[in-house]
Amino acid sequence: MPRRRLKKYIRKCCCMVFIVLVIFLFYVGYMFQSGRCSTDISLHKISDICERYRRGEIAGSFCQPLCEDKTLHFIKCVNYRDGKTVMFMTCDKCISEETFEIVFKMKWNFDAERLLYVPYIEDETYKQFIENAESLVKDSLKLSHYPFSDGEDILSFAWNWDFNKFVKNQKSKLEASKIAVDSVLSLISQSEYAMSKMLYNYTFIPKIYGSCGPAYFVEKTPTLSQYEFEFFKSFSYERWKERARVAVRLIELMEKLRTFKQDLHLCDMKLDNFGIRNNGEITLIDTDSCFFNNGLMEQFKYSDCTKHSDCDFFDCRGLCDVTSSKCFIKRSNNNMQALCEDAFIGYTPKLPSGLLRDPPGEIKVQLFQLLQECSFPTSGEYVRHTSRDYAIDKTVNELRELLYQSLYEQ
Numbered sequence: 001m002p003r004r005r006l007k008k009y010i011r012k013c014c015c016m017v018f019i020v021l022v023i024f025l026f027y028v029g030y031m032f033q034s035g036r037c038s039t040d041i042s043l044h045k046i047s048d049i050c051e052r053y054r055r056g057e058i059a060g061s062f063c064q065p066l067c068e069d070k071t072l073h074f075i076k077c078v079n080y081r082d083g084k085t086v087m088f089m090t091c092d093k094c095i096s097e098e099t100f101e102i103v104f105k106m107k108w109n110f111d112a113e114r115l116l117y118v119p120y121i122e123d124e125t126y127k128q129f130i131e132n133a134e135s136l137v138k139d140s141l142k143l144s145h146y147p148f149s150d151g152e153d154i155l156s157f158a159w160n161w162d163f164n165k166f167v168k169n170q171k172s173k174l175e176a177s178k179i180a181v182d183s184v185l186s187l188i189s190q191s192e193y194a195m196s197k198m199l200y201n202y203t204f205i206p207k208i209y210g211s212c213g214p215a216y217f218v219e220k221t222p223t224l225s226q227y228e229f230e231f232f233k234s235f236s237y238e239r240w241k242e243r244a245r246v247a248v249r250l251i252e253l254m255e256k257l258r259t260f261k262q263d264l265h266l267c268d269m270k271l272d273n274f275g276i277r278n279n280g281e282i283t284l285i286d287t288d289s290c291f292f293n294n295g296l297m298e299q300f301k302y303s304d305c306t307k308h309s310d311c312d313f314f315d316c317r318g319l320c321d322v323t324s325s326k327c328f329i330k331r332s333n334n335n336m337q338a339l340c341e342d343a344f345i346g347y348t349p350k351l352p353s354g355l356l357r358d359p360p361g362e363i364k365v366q367l368f369q370l371l372q373e374c375s376f377p378t379s380g381e382y383v384r385h386t387s388r389d390y391a392i393d394k395t396v397n398e399l400r401e402l403l404y405q406s407l408y409e410q
């Protein structure tokens with residue numbers, strides 16, 4: 001065989017081997033993902049909840065549809081990571097006349113976790129018990145932007161169900177209130193549920209439809225990971241514009257999070273933790289690693305370190321005071337820096353994976369420059385996990401402007 005043809009042949013073979021390898025790796029990845037949770041275990045978890053409901057240990061607005069009416073149907077589980085159970089379900093006429101998909105969420109281990117304790121003294125009156133429970137709930141949701149006024153029914157608000165009506169319909173008012181309070185407390189002690197309640201009136205929070213004990217049911221939205229990796233697709237202006245529009249919405253969301261009394265820090269920044277509604281609104285579907293400023297500072301307060309990375313709390317990076325071997329009580333990067341690095345560029349800068357990959361030719365150079373300034377503000381290099389700096393407003397404004405422009409071209 002002539003040398004040139006041989007070379008071509010070898011190149012072709014290498015390509016084939018590479019493609020087969022990639023497919024194999026995806027397959028292994030998929031098996032690993034799906035191995036993380038199983039239908040059997042999920043169904044067992046549901047029947048365990050229903051058993052507890054029937055024994056009268058837990059209550060909630062969705063116990064009846066889940067356990068009695070069977071209008072909630074399991075579709076598949078998504079994960080059990082860190083004790084968090086996430087399942088997709090359909091709901092027949094339990095919210096409206098239609099059937100639609102919802103998400104079951106619960107970060108609760110019945111065997112290991114004890115419910116928060118509301119002191120109950122033998123001769124305590126029903127009124128006293130409720131007052132104690134209310135103040136506990138108020139304390140837990142103390143950062144709330146929801147103005148609780150005197151006489152407001154905070155237990156129903158926290159539970160997403162009419163507390164008084166539930167109690168009134170049971171034989172023993174006090175017994176029923178204890179069950180209901182336990183269920184409310186099990187919900188609000190889960191950081192994601194508490195965050196949803198604290199910020200319930202913001203559009204970026206998925207709607208909560210109901211609960212059963214510590215399990216709660218939320219609005220399902222496709223995640224932004226749908227925009228990651230698009231192999232074998234050539235450039236299309238339409239697809240780019242869709243991604244650019246999402247990127248602008250994400251920038252706006254980061255700005256919104258700076259307008260609260262305390263900044264809200266997103267410490268697990270990835271496309272899979274954002275959802276998108278049909279109308280383009282972005283949602284925060286995983287707020288387990290979201291902290292208001294005081295909460296994040298608490299994380300830094302008690303950490304010992306020998307190097308900066310010891311102070312990192314996922315994407316919320318810290319700084320080590322090497323003289324005292326303690327972390328500074330300060331976040332060194334900001335949400336926008338993490339967004340550019342982890343969502344816009346993506347985890348594999350060399351592979352096209354982030355939301356703003358593969359831009360139109362005319363903005364390529366400028367976009368690359370701005371993403372670099374935003375993600376790695378001082379290093380000036382395309383190197384991951386070294387940035388402990390803020391993405392500055394000027395860069396972010398230029399980035400947004402560039403994205404806007406590209407939306408109106410072609």
Ligand SMILES: Nc1ncnc2c1ncn2[C@@H]1O[C@H](COP(=O)(O)OP(=O)(O)O)[C@@H](O)[C@H]1O
Binds near residue numbers: 081
């Ligand atoms: N409200 C939701 N809508 C759609 N998908 C969701 C929703 N909540 C969770 N998921 C899916 O389940 C996955 C795991 O849920 P998540 O809350 O992110 O758990 P974890 O803390 O383990 O990352 C998400 O990455 C997403 O794919």
Ligand SMILES: [Mg+2]
Binds near residue numbers: 286
């Ligand atoms: Mg997540």
